[in-house]
Amino acid sequence: xxxxxxLLAHGSGSRLSHELxxxxxxxxxxxxxxxxxxxxAVFDLSGRLAFTTDSYVVSPIFFPGGDIGKLxxxxxxNDIAMSGATPLYxxxxxIIEEGLTLGELKKIVSSIKAAAEExxxxxxTGDTKVVNRGGADKLFINTSGxxxxxxxxxxxxxxxxxxxxxxxxxxxxxxxxxxxxxxEGLKFSVPVQSDCAPLNKLVxxxxxxxxxxxxxxxxxxxxxxxxxxxxxKQSKVGIRIEEGKIPIHDGVRAACELLGFDPLxxxxxGKLVAIVTADDAQMVLAKMKRNQYGAEAxxxxxxxxxxxxxxxxxxxxxxxxxxxMLSGELLPRIC
Amino acid sequence: MKFIDxxxxxxxxxxxxxxxxxxxxxxxxxxxxxxxxxxxxxxxGIRQLLPPTVEMLSGPGCPVCVTANADIDKAIxxxxxxxxxxxxxxxxxxxxxxxxxxxxxxAEEADIRIVYSTQDALQIARDNPTRSxxxxxxxFETTSPTIAASIFQAxxxxxxxxxxxxxxxxxxxxxxxxxxxxxxxxxxxxCPGHVSAIIGSRHYEFIPRDYGVACVVSxxxxxxxxxxxxxxxxxxxxxxxxxxxxxxxxxKPEGNITALKLMDSVFEVSGADxxxxxxxxxxxLKLRKEYGRFDAELAFSVTLEPVRxxxxxxxxxxxxxxxxxxxxxLFRKACFPExxxxxxxxxxxxxxxxxxxxEIV
Numbered sequence: 001x002x003x004x005x006x007l008l009a010h011g012s013g014s015r016l017s018h019e020l021x022x023x024x025x026x027x028x029x030x031x032x033x034x035x036x037x038x039x040x041a042v043f044d045l046s047g048r049l050a051f052t053t054d055s056y057v058v059s060p061i062f063f064p065g066g067d068i069g070k071l072x073x074x075x076x077x078n079d080i081a082m083s084g085a086t087p088l089y090x091x092x093x094x095i096i097e098e099g100l101t102l103g104e105l106k107k108i109v110s111s112i113k114a115a116a117e118e119x120x121x122x123x124x125t126g127d128t129k130v131v132n133r134g135g136a137d138k139l140f141i142n143t144s145g146x147x148x149x150x151x152x153x154x155x156x157x158x159x160x161x162x163x164x165x166x167x168x169x170x171x172x173x174x175x176x177x178x179x180x181x182x183x184e185g186l187k188f189s190v191p192v193q194s195d196c197a198p199l200n201k202l203v204x205x206x207x208x209x210x211x212x213x214x215x216x217x218x219x220x221x222x223x224x225x226x227x228x229x230x231x232x233k234q235s236k237v238g239i240r241i242e243e244g245k246i247p248i249h250d251g252v253r254a255a256c257e258l259l260g261f262d263p264l265x266x267x268x269x270g271k272l273v274a275i276v277t278a279d280d281a282q283m284v285l286a287k288m289k290r291n292q293y294g295a296e297a298x299x300x301x302x303x304x305x306x307x308x309x310x311x312x313x314x315x316x317x318x319x320x321x322x323x324x325m326l327s328g329e330l331l332p333r334i335c
Numbered sequence: 336m337k338f339i340d341x342x343x344x345x346x347x348x349x350x351x352x353x354x355x356x357x358x359x360x361x362x363x364x365x366x367x368x369x370x371x372x373x374x375x376x377x378x379x380g381i382r383q384l385l386p387p388t389v390e391m392l393s394g395p396g397c398p399v400c401v402t403a404n405a406d407i408d409k410a411i412x413x414x415x416x417x418x419x420x421x422x423x424x425x426x427x428x429x430x431x432x433x434x435x436x437x438x439x440x441x442a443e444e445a446d447i448r449i450v451y452s453t454q455d456a457l458q459i460a461r462d463n464p465t466r467s468x469x470x471x472x473x474x475f476e477t478t479s480p481t482i483a484a485s486i487f488q489a490x491x492x493x494x495x496x497x498x499x500x501x502x503x504x505x506x507x508x509x510x511x512x513x514x515x516x517x518x519x520x521x522x523x524x525x526c527p528g529h530v531s532a533i534i535g536s537r538h539y540e541f542i543p544r545d546y547g548v549a550c551v552v553s554x555x556x557x558x559x560x561x562x563x564x565x566x567x568x569x570x571x572x573x574x575x576x577x578x579x580x581x582x583x584x585x586x587k588p589e590g591n592i593t594a595l596k597l598m599d600s601v602f603e604v605s606g607a608d609x610x611x612x613x614x615x616x617x618x619x620l621k622l623r624k625e626y627g628r629f630d631a632e633l634a635f636s637v638t639l640e641p642v643r644x645x646x647x648x649x650x651x652x653x654x655x656x657x658x659x660x661x662x663x664x665l666f667r668k669a670c671f672p673e674x675x676x677x678x679x680x681x682x683x684x685x686x687x688x689x690x691x692x693x694e695i696v
Binding site for chain 1: 343345348349352377378379380381383384451455557671672673683691692693694695696
């Protein structure tokens with residue numbers, strides 16, 4: 001059964017399409033809103049809403065520490081969480097390339113289920129399309145999500161203030177290197193796993209005791225460097241970080257050395273950067289360290305009134321250098 | 336992490352900086368030949384740490400930057416041929432030729448694939464027996480042995496659809512060419528670490544002997560570079576220039592004999608066209624006659640438009656160390672990493688990209 005492949009007919013609206021949905025999507029993702037199979041999910045919400053959407057096109061679709069399904073759910077949950085909101089409902093839209101095996105699809109749906117359960121969100125609506133071989137790269141997933149912003153929360157990339165501390169929730173570059181090592185068949189003595197994870201509970205714990213979290217963002221594509229540059233530009237402040245304080249796993253460091261990458265620019269899928277007032281920084285940090293996804297959290301720098309719109313890094317040797325945004329693709333060096 | 340952390344030790348770094356300050360009395364103009372060194376210097380802020388007596392200039396040691404426009408045009412023309420797959424190291428993608436870049440022709444029509452090694456290129460050739468797979472063979476002595484090995488392997492396995500556009504270049508001859516130009520008075524050279532792992536240090540002996548310029552082969556970690564600068568300053572102050580190896584964990588005086596033999600069996604020395612310098616005799620490698628069937632230039636015929644250089648671009652002067660990126664009128668104004676005018680802004684090892692990315696202005 002599992003080596004059966006997806007045919008164009010699975011996306012034609014025929015009995016096969018219905019079977020695909022009823023057998024492979026409904027049981028694992030079961031909830032009353034989804035089970036109705038109406039054109040829209042109808043539910044009550046009140047308060048300030050956070051709404052986001054994202055498409056996932058990762059290759060390969062399975063990588064150490066996750067797959068495209070887990071990535072799609074965590075990515076959208078994290079985008080909602082970074083506005084301080086509590087994510088509630090997700091949509092899930094599959095574009096499947098003819099030829100994907102049912103076994104692969106089942107594996108992906110099962111990790112979607114696990115990630116959604118861990119985060120406490122429900123998948124309430126979805127769609128499936130099948131395209132000709134070559135029309136997609138195995139599987140593309142689009143997810144949209146909706147959440148509620150609790151009262152008193154005002155988090156934005158534009159809210160950073162001079163004197164605030166910058167907290168990073170853990171090591172950087174794990175996801176990008178895990179995917180790349182799988183894609184290129186590179187093996188490292190210290191294996192690297194993607195950090196792909198839902199961060200909504202970490203954020204809600206951070207916000208429990210502090211109303212002084214000014215900015216939050218998950219540094220995905222473009223990495224930590226790009227996120228910090230976005231904050232600096234949005235808030236019109238300078239950001240100073242210290243190289244020696246940024247946590248990096250040995251495997252990621254080794255891979256970056258080998259490939260000529262700067263880990264500051266490598267993607268993450270289970271990390272966040274928080275900008276918090278100096279008064280609350282230690283308390284928020286302590287809270288983060290008690291959560292499994294913040295155990296290696298560290299204060300890596302602060303917001304300054306120097307070099308507005310720029311990120312400056314103090315190197316280990318005590319010199320200073322600029323940390324620019326990622327420009328173009330991350331490409332391996334020649335020698 | 337072993338072999339990394341010990342070369343980034345902060346306390347040791349501070350001691351080396353203090354030692355350089357103490358040693359350096361007269362002005363010393365040093366050239367780091369290798370683009371990898373330029374990046375390490377900028378990334379670690381090493382120029383800020385050195386005393387004002389020590390000046391560091393970037394040299395022509397970035398394989399992408401020194402590739403002449405004419406050769407990039409050739410690669411692009413090959414990419415446009417039917418049934419051809421171009422395989423290349425990633426850095427080459429964005430380099431503008433006279434009219435286009437590999438990145439642009441890939442978006443328009445061509446099948447161009449980024450590879451991490453020549454082994455990947457060979458695998459693509461095995462997987463696509465009905466198409467011709469051309470590897471863009473750029474680089475110095477560091478990459479030459481792996482390209483030689485791929486040709487050996489293709490020969491042994493009977494892979495008939497694998498070709499190399501051979502644009503390989505040699506370091507010692509270009510160092511001599513730059514010193515002969517006499518445009519700048521150098522006191523010392525930070526010699527390339529990875530190139531020297533292959534060729535050893537003996538090939539640099541003509542530099543102190545004939546030109547009175549100090550030479551130290553350096554690794555790529557911040558402490559490697561500081562130690563090399565300290566050794567160069569010491570030589571300069573003593574007035575006894577010679578060749579020394581600071582990168583002892585990677586380089587032997589005689590080099591890597593196996594790699595050298597491999598290179599020698601596949602390639603022979605030829606003239607090479609260097610951006611900003613022109614054709615320098617005996618500064619490149621071409622395939623030996625017996626491996627001529629792997630030579631993309633012989634196997635394919637392409638028509639090329641006249642070569643055009645970007646107006647105002649001074650990459651040539653920067654590669655010769657005559658000017659720094661900050662002296663270019665286009666730098667940060669019309670030339671950015673996203674829209675590079677010249678190759679020094681394209682390559683991750685290019686001097687302009689390193690200055691742009693790391694220098695505080």
